[in-house]
Amino acid sequence: MSETVVEADGLGAAYGGPPALSGVSFSLKPGQTLCVLGPNGGGKTTLFRVLAGDLEAQTGTARVDGRPAHLPQAERPRLDFPVSAFDVALMGSLAHGRWWLPPRGHERAAARRALKRVGLEASEHDRFGSLSGGQRQRVLLARALVQDARVLLLDEPLAGVDPASAERITALFAELRAEGRAVLVSTHDVDSARGFDRVLCLNRRQVAFGAPAETLGSDVLEATYGAEIVMLDDGRRAVTVQHHAPGEFHPPAAGRAAPGAPPDHR
Amino acid sequence: MRSFCIGKRLSRTILNYAPPLAAAPPSPLELVDLAFTRSALAELVLLAVAGGLLSGWIVLRRLAFFTHAAGTATFPGLVVAEAAGASPRLAALAVAGGYAGAVGHRPRRTGEGGDTTVALLLVVALAAGVVLAGDVFSSGAGVDSLLFGTLIGVEGGDLVVSSVVAALAVAATVLLGPVWAAAGFDPEAAQAAGVPVRRADLCLLALIAATVVAALPAVGALLVTSLLVVPAAAARLLCDRLSPLLAGAVAFALVQGVAGLYLALWLDVPPGPAVAAVGGLVFAAVACVHRPGRAA
Amino acid sequence: MIDFLDALLDPLRSGLGRRALGEVALLGALGGGLSFWVTSYRLSYAAESLAHGLLPGAVVAALVGVPVAAGAGAGVLLAALLVAAAARDERIGVEAATAVAVSGLLGLGALLALAPASPQRLEELLFGDPLSVTGADLALAGAAVVAAGAALTALHRPLAAVAFDREGARAAGLQPALVSAALLALVALSLAVAVRGLGNLLALAVLVGPAVAVRGHVRTPAGAVIGGAVVAVVAGLAGVALSFALSVATGASVALALCAAAVAGASLPALRPQRPRARPAAPAG
Numbered sequence: 001m002s003e004t005v006v007e008a009d010g011l012g013a014a015y016g017g018p019p020a021l022s023g024v025s026f027s028l029k030p031g032q033t034l035c036v037l038g039p040n041g042g043g044k045t046t047l048f049r050v051l052a053g054d055l056e057a058q059t060g061t062a063r064v065d066g067r068p069a070h071l072p073q074a075e076r077p078r079l080d081f082p083v084s085a086f087d088v089a090l091m092g093s094l095a096h097g098r099w100w101l102p103p104r105g106h107e108r109a110a111a112r113r114a115l116k117r118v119g120l121e122a123s124e125h126d127r128f129g130s131l132s133g134g135q136r137q138r139v140l141l142a143r144a145l146v147q148d149a150r151v152l153l154l155d156e157p158l159a160g161v162d163p164a165s166a167e168r169i170t171a172l173f174a175e176l177r178a179e180g181r182a183v184l185v186s187t188h189d190v191d192s193a194r195g196f197d198r199v200l201c202l203n204r205r206q207v208a209f210g211a212p213a214e215t216l217g218s219d220v221l222e223a224t225y226g227a228e229i230v231m232l233d234d235g236r237r238a239v240t241v242q243h244h245a246p247g248e249f250h251p252p253a254a255g256r257a258a259p260g261a262p263p264d265h266r
Numbered sequence: 267m268r269s270f271c272i273g274k275r276l277s278r279t280i281l282n283y284a285p286p287l288a289a290a291p292p293s294p295l296e297l298v299d300l301a302f303t304r305s306a307l308a309e310l311v312l313l314a315v316a317g318g319l320l321s322g323w324i325v326l327r328r329l330a331f332f333t334h335a336a337g338t339a340t341f342p343g344l345v346v347a348e349a350a351g352a353s354p355r356l357a358a359l360a361v362a363g364g365y366a367g368a369v370g371h372r373p374r375r376t377g378e379g380g381d382t383t384v385a386l387l388l389v390v391a392l393a394a395g396v397v398l399a400g401d402v403f404s405s406g407a408g409v410d411s412l413l414f415g416t417l418i419g420v421e422g423g424d425l426v427v428s429s430v431v432a433a434l435a436v437a438a439t440v441l442l443g444p445v446w447a448a449a450g451f452d453p454e455a456a457q458a459a460g461v462p463v464r465r466a467d468l469c470l471l472a473l474i475a476a477t478v479v480a481a482l483p484a485v486g487a488l489l490v491t492s493l494l495v496v497p498a499a500a501a502r503l504l505c506d507r508l509s510p511l512l513a514g515a516v517a518f519a520l521v522q523g524v525a526g527l528y529l530a531l532w533l534d535v536p537p538g539p540a541v542a543a544v545g546g547l548v549f550a551a552v553a554c555v556h557r558p559g560r561a562a
Numbered sequence: 563m564i565d566f567l568d569a570l571l572d573p574l575r576s577g578l579g580r581r582a583l584g585e586v587a588l589l590g591a592l593g594g595g596l597s598f599w600v601t602s603y604r605l606s607y608a609a610e611s612l613a614h615g616l617l618p619g620a621v622v623a624a625l626v627g628v629p630v631a632a633g634a635g636a637g638v639l640l641a642a643l644l645v646a647a648a649a650r651d652e653r654i655g656v657e658a659a660t661a662v663a664v665s666g667l668l669g670l671g672a673l674l675a676l677a678p679a680s681p682q683r684l685e686e687l688l689f690g691d692p693l694s695v696t697g698a699d700l701a702l703a704g705a706a707v708v709a710a711g712a713a714l715t716a717l718h719r720p721l722a723a724v725a726f727d728r729e730g731a732r733a734a735g736l737q738p739a740l741v742s743a744a745l746l747a748l749v750a751l752s753l754a755v756a757v758r759g760l761g762n763l764l765a766l767a768v769l770v771g772p773a774v775a776v777r778g779h780v781r782t783p784a785g786a787v788i789g790g791a792v793v794a795v796v797a798g799l800a801g802v803a804l805s806f807a808l809s810v811a812t813g814a815s816v817a818l819a820l821c822a823a824a825v826a827g828a829s830l831p832a833l834r835p836q837r838p839r840a841r842p843a844a845p846a847g
Contacts, residue, residue: 052733070733077727081602082781091723095734100716127781140730147734275627325654330661331607381606382770388610389767390821393814396689400811409685414672488763489669491661499654499662506653539672546666553648 003065005030005151005182006051010060013050019058019204020046026200026209028182030150033173035193035212036186038202039225044186045073047202048153051184064151067095069144073155073186077140079129085139086124089114092146107146114142117175119168134165141169151182158187170195190221303531305420309484310523310537312428316435316477317493318516322508323439323470325498327450330491331384332369332471336362336478337490338388342395344412344487349398355427358482362475370468415486415538417530424483431473431480438473439512442466447508485538492542493519500549503556518548569807579806581700582692586798586816588703589759592710593752593768594794598786599745601773602725606766608645608746611660613753613765615641617671620687620757625680630687631702634762635754641667642746690761690813692802699758706755710748714787717744722783759798764817768794771820775827797823 004027012022021043028034036044049055050062052070069092077088089111090103103111115121118138123131128139137157144152158166170192176183177197185196193199194212201207201215201224208220324333340358347357399409408416445466448456457463478490485492501514526541533540573579600609619637623630641663648659675684686694714721723731724741732738749769756765772790775797780786801819805812 052729054729054732067735068733070730072727072729076729078602078725081722081726082783082786083722083726084781087722087782088726091719091726091731092734094719094723094731094736097735099720099736103719143730153733325658328655328657330655330658334661334664381604382601382774385606385610385766385770386774386821386824389764389771389817392689392763393767393817393821396685396814397810397818410676413688414676489665489672492665492669495658495661496665499648499658502653503651533673534678535673535676539669539676542665542669543673546662546669549648549662549666553651 003030004028005065006034006184007063008047008051008060009062011047011050011057011062012059013046013055014058015046015055021050021202022059022205024060024200024202024206026198026206028151028184028198030182031177031180032197033177033183033185034198034200035196036184036200036202037188037190037193037224038186041204042224043202043204045155048073048155048184048186051151051153066150067147068151068153069095069147069149071137071140071144071152071154071157073159077128077136081128083128084125085115085120085128085131085135085142086111088128088139089142089146092143092148095147095149110146110148111142114145115139117145118142118172119165132162134161137161138165138169141172149181152176152184154183154185156186156188158189190216302418302420303527305425306417306484306527306537307524308425309420309428310527310541311520312425312432313477313481313484313493314497314519314523315516316428316432317481318497318519319435319439319512320474320477321494321496321498321519322501322512322515323446324474324495325502326511327446327470329471329474330495332366333474333478333494334491335384335388336365336475337482337487339365339391340479340482341412341487342391342398344482345395345399345409348412354482355423355479358479359476362478363472366471366475367468370464370471411486411536412482413486413488413538414536415482415484415489417527417537420483424480428480431477434473435477438469442469443508446470485541486536489538489542492538492545493522496542496545496549497522500545500552503549503552518545522548566807570803572806573802578693579802581695581697582802582812583799584700585692585695585703585759586802587795588700588707589752589756589768590772590794590796590798591791592703592707592755593765594772594791595710595714595787596745596748596752597769597771597773597790597794598776598783599721599725600749600769601777602783603742603745605745605749606770607660609749609753609769610766611645611664612638612641612750613756613762614664615644615667616753616757617668617687617762618674619671620762621671621675621680621684624683624687625674629698629702630757631699631754634757635750637667637671638750638753642750686761687757688761688763689811690757690759690764690816692759692812692816695758703755703758706751710751713744713748717741718784718787721745725783759813760817761813764813767817767820768798771797771824774824777827779827779830793823793827794820 006028008024008026011024012019014020024047026034036047038044046055048070050057051064052068090107092114093103093107093110096107112121112124115124118141120135120138120142123135128136131139141154141157144154157169161169173183173185187193193216196212198210199212199215200209201220203224203226207223208215324330340361343357343361344354347354395412396409399412445456445461445463448461449463449467453463474494477494481490481493497519498511498515500518501511505511505514522541522545526544527537529544530537530540573583600606616634616637619633619635619640620630621633623633644663644667645660648654648663649656651659654662672684674680675687720731720736720741723734723736724738728738752769753762753765756768760768772794773786775793776786776789780789797819798816801816802812804810804819805815
């Protein structure tokens with residue numbers, strides 16, 4: 001049995017008030033990808049912060065092998081800071097210690113390679129703040145790659161990203177998987193979860209964990225998202241809809257077009 | 267060997283200070299006996315009322331930095347007025363009022379950019395004031411008295427100004443207090459409810475500017491916060507509701523003003539530093555005594 | 563006109579003037595180099611408050627006869643502790659708590675300095691007096707520049723990473739709290755040195771002005787640090803020269819020169835234009 005690189009057992013955390021997260025137990029082996037699903041405020045970011053070491057666990061335990069690379073959710077990095085895309089990617093090498101020395105040749109080469117992998121070698125010397133949202137997300141991903149971590153925590157890496165960049169990033173997940181790293185990705189896109197090895201559903205507490213095929217049933221999705229989930233195309237697609245009286249029609253909440261979906265279809 | 271030398275120097279310094287302290291402290295009655303101390307006392311009492319009331323709003327509405335900046339910014343204006351023979355009060359009012367208007371008509375300074383700009387402007391104000399006072403006008407304007415206040419020279423005009431400001435502070439607190447409180451708690455909701463938030467806030471800023479100008483002769487341009495922030499900060503540690511807070515702030519301001527004046531007489535120093543030092547002590551004493559609380 | 567230009571060279575003609583130039587140059591290198599980080603870490607208000615609050619320490623040092631820089635350093639430490647203590651209660655807020663600590667300390671310092679028993683040196687401490695700088699002061703400033711230079715070089719990459727993205731830096735293994743603490747210590751060091759040349763009221767000019775001057779004209783943090791130091795030194799030397807030529811207070815002249823450099827730098831269009839902005843792609847539906 002190969003060792004696990006990420007393990008949580010009864011994990012719970014809070015921001016000084018009621019728990020934002022509780023009862024989370026799962027494990028991941030190297031080369032496995034995990035999709036974390038849940039509504040806003042459901043605890044996805046909290047989980048990542050605990051795993052990254054930003055936030056102390058209140059209950060239970062969490063263990064991550066080595067230092068994980070953490071891609072933050074919001075646009076936290078400063079846009080007016082005078083750094084180029086290359087400089088940002090290079091920041092990942094600080095994880096290898098020796099921060100008091102200037103970056104060495106092989107670290108610079110690694111940064112260049114990482115930018116190439118995310119498709120940004122042409123924008124190497126552009127100022128970070130002048131790049132588009134999707135490009136910035138890719139540069140931060142490059143930084144995570146340079147860190148060369150065994151575990152990557154990517155908090156909504158596809159939010160607000162143009163389709164071309166999104167495809168690039170998704171392809172990267174498969175590459176990282178092949179390299180034997182563990183990749184944890186949080187997202188709102190229920191359908192994309194089916195492409196992952198495991199899925200974890202959170203709604204301030206753990207709802208389910210397991211392989212997507214077995215786990216992503218309508219009852220699990222309902223418990224996670226708290227609304228009716230409509231399964232379409234023989235269960236291959238899922239849409240969240242709101243409750244409404246029979247005879248009325250309201251557009252689906254997830255933003256995916258599903259016109260004419262009857263309200264009480266299960 | 268070195269510590270022995272420092273020890274010797276330290277004891278010599280203390281001996282230098284001992285005589286004023288060891289000399290019999292002046293009788294408190296002196297505060298009302300001598301004409302100039304009577305004026306100074308009246309001035310500080312009036313300023314305590316105005317400053318104490320406003321300090322409550324300044325602390326609640328997070329305007330401490332604005333108050334400090336408004337006070338500091340008047341310094342070059344005072345120097346120019348004194349050298350040109352114009353009224354320092356009017357010059358100070360122009361500067362403080364102008365600054366209040368600028369702040370009132372802009373959205374709240376956003377983060378570091380605003381902080382940096384105001385900080386640099388204050389440096390320019392102080393440096394320009396020094397240059398003008400020392401060299402261009404050679405007026406002997408007494409930079410110390412402009413920065414830290416002065417006991418002597420409190421004239422009738424100053425008392426009139428302070429009375430007017432104190433009366434305005436009381437009236438405004440009664441009339442606009444509820445609006446100021448609502449605007450501080452939830453400005454959008456208040457505005458949506460039709461409350462004249464913008465105009466009321468402009469009045470607040472203008473009143474703070476006027477009080478700062480009134481306090482300048484007594485405590486000086488650098489120490490206006492000693493009467494306009496510290497009293498309510500101390501009171502806030504003890505009171506959670508508005509009326510007790512304002513009353514407490516006025517009470518603390520009175521204590522600071524009177525005790526500071528007494529200290530200034532005894533040690534023969536300007537009143538501003540004495541009031542400020544007493545204020546710091548009062549706050550520290552209250553802080554040690556109360557139970558630490560969370561934000562209301 | 564010739565007389566004026568000739569007067570600008572006056573500082574070089576006397577030992578007093580040369581020492582003033584040396585002190586201001588060292589102070590400029592130290593403060594100017596730090597100023598990019600002071601603004602990046604949003605420390606303007608904190609630095610101003612610490613500068614004002616250190617007065618009692620400087621006054622006591624001047625009275626007792628030890629180097630003012632030592633007293634100023636202790637004063638900064640005391641001010642930092644008091645601000646932190648006053649700000650502990652959330653009901654007051656950091657702004658008001660800082661005002662309480664600063665007004666108390668400023669008042670105490672002025673009290674000690676203006677008491678009749680004290681030699682009247684308050685204005686020098688408030689506004690600086692580069693003309694009375696001794697060899698010992700210069701040696702101290704030189705040592706501070708060397709120490710701070712070494713520290714800034716070693717800490718360069720962590721300072722940039724934490725300023726850019728605090729949590730990301732923490733995830734990469736750095737400790738942002740320690741980095742911030744190291745920066746504050748360097749700020750304290752520069753304030754201790756700055757009291758001689760600029761005085762505690764004007765010291766902020768060298769800690770903030772140079773960053774404003776170079777902003778938009780530099781492309782990397784290293785450029786901003788070095789550029790800030792260069793601008794500060796040049797502006798400082800110009801300030802000393804002008805003060806001699808115009809017979810005005812030296813400390814205040816240096817401060818005004820630094821602020822003028824800030825205004826000039828902020829007003830000029832970027833010296834090295836950035837690449838054109840990539841138009842942001844529309845977000846996914």
